[in-house]
Amino acid sequence: xxxxxxxxxxxxxxxxxxxxxxxxxxxxxxxxxxxxxxxxxxxxxxxxxxxxxxxxxxxxxxxxxxxxxxxxxxxxxxxxxxxxxxxxxxxxxxxxxxxxxxxxxxxxxxxxxxxxxxxxxxxxx
Amino acid sequence: xxxxxxxxxxxxxxxxxxxxxxxxxxxxxxxxxxxxxxxxxxxxxxxxxxxxxxxxxxxxxxxxxxxxxxxxxxxxxxxxxxxxxxxxxxxxxxxxxxxxxxxxxxxxxxxxxxxxxxxxxxxxxxxxxxxxxxxxxxxxxxxxxxxxxxxxxxxxxxxxxxxx
Numbered sequence: 001x002x003x004x005x006x007x008x009x010x011x012x013x014x015x016x017x018x019x020x021x022x023x024x025x026x027x028x029x030x031x032x033x034x035x036x037x038x039x040x041x042x043x044x045x046x047x048x049x050x051x052x053x054x055x056x057x058x059x060x061x062x063x064x065x066x067x068x069x070x071x072x073x074x075x076x077x078x079x080x081x082x083x084x085x086x087x088x089x090x091x092x093x094x095x096x097x098x099x100x101x102x103x104x105x106x107x108x109x110x111x112x113x114x115x116x117x118x119x120x121x122x123x124x125x
Numbered sequence: 126x127x128x129x130x131x132x133x134x135x136x137x138x139x140x141x142x143x144x145x146x147x148x149x150x151x152x153x154x155x156x157x158x159x160x161x162x163x164x165x166x167x168x169x170x171x172x173x174x175x176x177x178x179x180x181x182x183x184x185x186x187x188x189x190x191x192x193x194x195x196x197x198x199x200x201x202x203x204x205x206x207x208x209x210x211x212x213x214x215x216x217x218x219x220x221x222x223x224x225x226x227x228x229x230x231x232x233x234x235x236x237x238x239x240x241x242x243x244x245x246x247x248x249x250x251x252x253x254x255x256x257x258x259x260x261x262x263x264x265x266x267x268x269x270x271x272x273x274x275x276x277x278x279x280x281x282x283x284x285x286x287x288x289x
Contacts, residue, residue, distance in 0.1 A: 002224075002225065002228075002229065004225050004226075005225055005226050005228045005229035005232070005274075008225060008229045008233070009229075009232055009267060009271065012236060012263060012267050013264065013267060015263075016260040016261075016263040016264050016267070019259065019260040019263075020260045020261075023257060023260070
């Protein structure tokens, strides 16, 4: 074995490890890009909002009812609502795939799609 | 081509064939599809250093065809042909540059065998996502390349004496 051989082996191994790390990071950023909150009203899709952008969106309906949706740091919650019981407002923020906030009086459903799985609690769909 | 060379080449093809069979019997099961030790590359490297590049190329092609028809199928033959061709081209280039010893050349051969196979797999399956396997295949190819290179260096020293 020559010195050049050892250089070559080192370069190949470093390149391979670098590639693995690069792919992991790329995959991760892409994953959080695809995580989004889907809002449906009475079964009709109203809008989709990516979780990685901080926004506040007022979901208004023709009959004047509204829900104020906030996305912050990847978490979605309902800040205000025109409904009676305020269950959606009191609901804790959601982040993991499949989690939902439901406002029954306004027929509004917010669901997380394509995000990371909650590895603490199992969920049945 | 004298009788001695012919008999040596026959012996080497037989060896490459047997080594491929041994590898076929002992699949490297580490969860990476396509990961192989590339034992047969040992014979190709030895031929490259003992005889000429042309002879080694003939040996490589004959080996792929023989093994493909005996143990595999046509698609497997296509993968190994692409791997063998790319690996061979890189090894000949590396040897021409004269900067590396047998070990370095063999490492390059092992790595590019896997690269060639992945490239064909991407073309055939029409999916880019299997490129995720590439770094792991490169690491496996490097390790086996080192081992094969060391063994090939030892063999080359002894076989050359027999030829001259």
